[in-house]
Amino acid sequence: xxxxxxxxxxxxxxxxxxxxxxxxxxxxxxxxxxxxxxxxxxxxxxxxxxxxxxxxxxxxxxxxxxxxxxxxxxxxxxxxxxxxxxxxxxxxxxxxxxxxxxxxxxxxxxxxxxxxxxxxxxxxxxxxxxxxxxxxxxxxxxxxxxxxxxxxxxxxxxxxxxxxxxxxxxxxxxxxxxxxxxxxxxxxxxxxxxxxxxxxxxxxxxxxxxxxxxxxxxxxxxxxxxxxxxxxxxxxxxxxxxxxxxxxxxxxxxxxxxxxxxxxxxxxxxxxxxxxxxxxxxxxxxxxxxxxxxxxxxxxxxxxxxxxxxxxxxxxxxxxxxxxxxxxxxxxxxxxxxxxxxxxxxxxxxxxxxxxxxxxxxxxxxxxxxxxxxxxxxxxxxxxxxxxxxxxxxxxxxxxxxxxxxxxxxxxxxxxxxxxxxxxxxxxxxxxxxxxxxxxxxxxxxxxxxxxxxxxxxxxxxxxxxxxxxxxxxxxxxxxxxxxxxxxxxxxxxxxxxxxxxxxxxxxxxxxxxxxxxxxxxxxxxxxxxxxxxxxxxxxxxxxxxxxxxxxxxxxxx
Numbered sequence: 001x002x003x004x005x006x007x008x009x010x011x012x013x014x015x016x017x018x019x020x021x022x023x024x025x026x027x028x029x030x031x032x033x034x035x036x037x038x039x040x041x042x043x044x045x046x047x048x049x050x051x052x053x054x055x056x057x058x059x060x061x062x063x064x065x066x067x068x069x070x071x072x073x074x075x076x077x078x079x080x081x082x083x084x085x086x087x088x089x090x091x092x093x094x095x096x097x098x099x100x101x102x103x104x105x106x107x108x109x110x111x112x113x114x115x116x117x118x119x120x121x122x123x124x125x126x127x128x129x130x131x132x133x134x135x136x137x138x139x140x141x142x143x144x145x146x147x148x149x150x151x152x153x154x155x156x157x158x159x160x161x162x163x164x165x166x167x168x169x170x171x172x173x174x175x176x177x178x179x180x181x182x183x184x185x186x187x188x189x190x191x192x193x194x195x196x197x198x199x200x201x202x203x204x205x206x207x208x209x210x211x212x213x214x215x216x217x218x219x220x221x222x223x224x225x226x227x228x229x230x231x232x233x234x235x236x237x238x239x240x241x242x243x244x245x246x247x248x249x250x251x252x253x254x255x256x257x258x259x260x261x262x263x264x265x266x267x268x269x270x271x272x273x274x275x276x277x278x279x280x281x282x283x284x285x286x287x288x289x290x291x292x293x294x295x296x297x298x299x300x301x302x303x304x305x306x307x308x309x310x311x312x313x314x315x316x317x318x319x320x321x322x323x324x325x326x327x328x329x330x331x332x333x334x335x336x337x338x339x340x341x342x343x344x345x346x347x348x349x350x351x352x353x354x355x356x357x358x359x360x361x362x363x364x365x366x367x368x369x370x371x372x373x374x375x376x377x378x379x380x381x382x383x384x385x386x387x388x389x390x391x392x393x394x395x396x397x398x399x400x401x402x403x404x405x406x407x408x409x410x411x412x413x414x415x416x417x418x419x420x421x422x423x424x425x426x427x428x429x430x431x432x433x434x435x436x437x438x439x440x441x442x443x444x445x446x447x448x449x450x451x452x453x454x455x456x457x458x459x460x461x462x463x464x465x466x467x468x469x470x471x472x473x474x475x476x477x478x479x480x481x482x483x484x485x486x487x488x489x490x491x492x493x494x495x496x497x498x499x500x501x502x503x504x505x506x507x508x509x510x511x512x513x514x515x516x517x518x519x520x521x522x523x524x525x526x527x528x529x530x531x532x533x534x535x536x537x538x539x540x541x542x543x544x545x546x547x548x549x550x551x552x553x554x555x556x557x558x
Contacts, residue, residue: 008427008439011035016162016430018198018393021443022046022062025399025423027204028085031062032167032395036160039137040067042077043156043167047088048445061089063424063443064096071097075137076126079104080146080169081153082111082240091119099124103134103141105152110272111240130154130184144187146171149215149373151179151242151278162431163197166387170202170396172212172372173379178243179278185386192387197433199389203397205374206405212379213371215243221368222251222334229360231297231330233257236315237337239265239305242273244336244370246280252301253282260292263305263314270303297330316346319353329358336369377408384412391435393420393428473504473541474552475511475533483519486512490533494549507540526555 011017016036022029028048034041048060067074077100079087090112094100101124102112109125116123128134130145140159147153148170158165166188173183205212226233233252237244252259261267273279292300302325304314315333317323327333333354335347351361364370375383384392392414394405399421406419420428420437427439478488490511492504514536515529533553541549 003423003426003440005425005440005442008429008441011429012431013037014161014431016160016165017438018165018200018428018430018435019066019441020393020395020422020424020426021064021066022048022424023396024402024426025397027396027398029060029062029089029424030086030396031089032200033067034139034158034160034165035073036138036162038073039139040070040074041136041139041141041158042067042074042093043158044080044086044169045077045089045093046083046085048085059088059447061092061446063446064093065443066425066441068096071100074100075139076101076103078141078156079108079112080156080167081105081148081150082108083150083170083238084240086169087112087115090123091116091121094121094123095119101126103128103136105129105143105154107150107152107242107273107276107278108154110276111269114268114272128154131187142187142191145181145184147174147177147181147183148172149238149243150240151181151273157191163433164191164194165198165200165430166191166196166389167200167395168202168383170204170374172205172375173382174212174214176214176216178215178246185382188383188386192389195433196387196389198391198393198428198430198435199387200393200395201380201383201405202374203394203401203405205372205376206380206394206397206401206408208372208376210376210378212374212376213368215247215371217368218244218336218371219247219250222247222336223254225332225334225362225367225369226251226255226257226301229298229332231328231332232325233301233332233334234304234315234318234325234327235301235334235336236304236313239263239269241337242270242278245270245273245303248301248303248336249279249281249285253285257285257299257301258287258292258295259285259301259303260287260289261303262289266303266305315354316350319350319357321357327354327357327359331357331359333359333361334369335361335363338364338370338372377404380405380408381412384409384414388412389414390433391418391420391430393422393435399423472550472552473537474554475537476554477511477515477529477533478556479515479519479529480557483516485519486515507537510536510540526557529553529555 019033021031021033026048028046030044030046032043079102098121103126106127109127128143130143133142138160142157144155146155153169155168171183235248249259261270270279274281318325318327354361362369392409394402402421406421409419410416425441425443429436429438473494476489476491477486479486490508511533514532518532530553534551537551
């Protein structure tokens, strides 16, 4: 879906402008801007992880262009919870203005502060908890407990002169959560009585019927898998999934095993969670990864990152025999997470690699070792019926998820005209209970590649894909510019195209003739001669080899 781009009208007084900057049509980059009377509040600021067709990219950020020239008007960033797709881009935003206040729960702020420390940024923070209200300029904020796959998640109600908005962040309605902290439906009901003018619900599981299974179902399965494992157990999960790590610690302890954390982010996040009391570590269960090698194989569980097949994460390096732990027959690998759409191939590649090494790989497809952190369709229906919102803007999901969420809203009696399906950059104005689409901004992906941010373009990625898939051909020629006569060359080198460079003997006479013909037709400058070579070699390669390599001609005048 590509909506036509058009500039919004000027923002009228006492009108709330809502711009989802990221998170529509994708799982990640969650970020929404709220503006009223010249002041801006941001909810979440996350990253998206690259897919296979984005080689070399480390992270993908939201496009900050709607607020880049208005940073002084930003009153704060509300962070709903501590997952990377909601907090990962904060360092890049604060590099533009370091004193933007960050507002969130204790664990969420602790996780982002640790991340910012690596970027040498000390943030201004405001710690909030469920049931708390804060006035930030023209925004009255109320924070509401929601249950998710990380502790301390919050929804936020944003009350302004233009109306009431409820932004859920990621949530589900687990009735028996590990931390006994359920989604506060009483607060939702109270907001429903007041009247919710615009509802922005999590859409990730909107196309999954029924109810998301409780986290407590996972514990006994993990215990059973670890009990039956003859040698080492390696569990891979998100580095911020405190609940899953808690279950692994408990299951290992019950089976007389020690646990070693692996991966820098896993060690950092779990140390924070334990220090703050969100992770209850059984006495004597943790062991340093370096000392774990001294234990018998049937007495250790490694808790690692890499459940999404990330090439540099611990699990992928094990599969590629690039890690100090050499996986072999009798080892058990547990992938305790769901697949983020787009990561399937990378994950299955890691599963195949580990299986080939002799490991028993246990994952969501063959055992109940993970449940989702997001509300399924049945839970969303409950919420719609409790809130009865006037308008709905489904967020946090791919296009199919957004449409599924819209259909649920319509099924509960919300008029279709009051449901908005959009993409990043859609501009919605809210006033007097009416939500109107007034613009569509042209927002793109911002790629982080090593230390460069935003310098890599889609054209660069296309070049990288061509290099990876089709190869590279360079042609060096020295010519007499007046006659087009070749004095040196053509010298042709190729990479990733053909093993034997004699294959290019057939095209060399074609290059010589094309240059001579171009000179006879008045061509004189080296750039034009380069284009002649590129076209000649391109046509020959395509017709002879059915390939489209990157062609780089170098022409000098002799």
